[in-house]
Amino acid sequence: MSGIAAIDKLDRAILRSLQVNGRETYEVIGAAVGLSPSAVLRRVKRLEEVGVIDRYVALVKPAAVGLGLTAYINVRLEKQTEAHKRNPMDLFRASVQTWPEVVECAALTGEMDFLLRVLVEDMAHYSRFIMETLLKHPSVQDCKTSFVLDRVKTTTAVPV
Numbered sequence: 001m002s003g004i005a006a007i008d009k010l011d012r013a014i015l016r017s018l019q020v021n022g023r024e025t026y027e028v029i030g031a032a033v034g035l036s037p038s039a040v041l042r043r044v045k046r047l048e049e050v051g052v053i054d055r056y057v058a059l060v061k062p063a064a065v066g067l068g069l070t071a072y073i074n075v076r077l078e079k080q081t082e083a084h085k086r087n088p089m090d091l092f093r094a095s096v097q098t099w100p101e102v103v104e105c106a107a108l109t110g111e112m113d114f115l116l117r118v119l120v121e122d123m124a125h126y127s128r129f130i131m132e133t134l135l136k137h138p139s140v141q142d143c144k145t146s147f148v149l150d151r152v153k154t155t156t157a158v159p160v
Contacts, residue, residue, distance in 0.1 A: 007052065010035060012160045014043055015052070019157040022056050059156060067119040070148040071126055073134070074112035078141045088139035089113070095137055101129050112144070 007015075013033040017024055026037035026044070033040070047053045062070065077088045089107075092114065096105045104117035120126045126145075134140060 006050075007047075007160070011043055011047060011052075014040060015047070015160045016157070018044070018053070019160075062119045066121050069120050069122055069126060071116075071118045071120065072146045072148070073116040073118055073130075074108075074144045075114040075116060075134070075140060076111070076142040077113045077139045092137065092139045095139075099129075099133060101125075101133075 010033055014029055017029045017032060026040040029035075030037045030040045035043075044053070062068070075092070077092055079088070093105075096102050096114075096116070101118045101120055102116050103119050106115045107113065108115055118126070118129065120129060130143070130145075134143060
């Protein structure tokens with residue numbers, strides 16, 4: 001499948017429905033989009049096989065599990081490295097995969113190299129993460145943090 005060109009309006013309607021409720025039955029989706037349950041199943045299977053549907057997950061409210069503080073951390077890495085050392089970007093990318101507080105990491109253009117979305121219990125947990133993990137990483141040169149005061153919009157849905 002060549003991406004957007006191979007997805008028709010029925011596929012888009014199915015995807016919108018699944019993004020609202022990934023456990024919705026094919027009968028309910030079919031009734032909403034004008035297809036039989038078996039036709040919806042075939043389309044969903046095809047969308048899974050070609051990688052349009054990546055996976056199914058449960059979305060957990062962070063505060064409900066004790067993670068009441070969200071921080072966005074801009075990270076700048078060192079630019080110079082000795083030839084025998086691994087690339088600072090590679091070291092950081094590997095390390096961030098092991099840090100449970102980091103729920104999202106994006107490589108950026110511009111002044112900073114990465115943006116981390118971090119979920120922690122409270123300011124003490126944030127402080128431990130910064131001091132004992134992030135700033136101790138050999139590739140990290142600098143970081144700047146912004147804390148979330150209020151969520152104005154939150155969605156996992158892709159606008160299809």
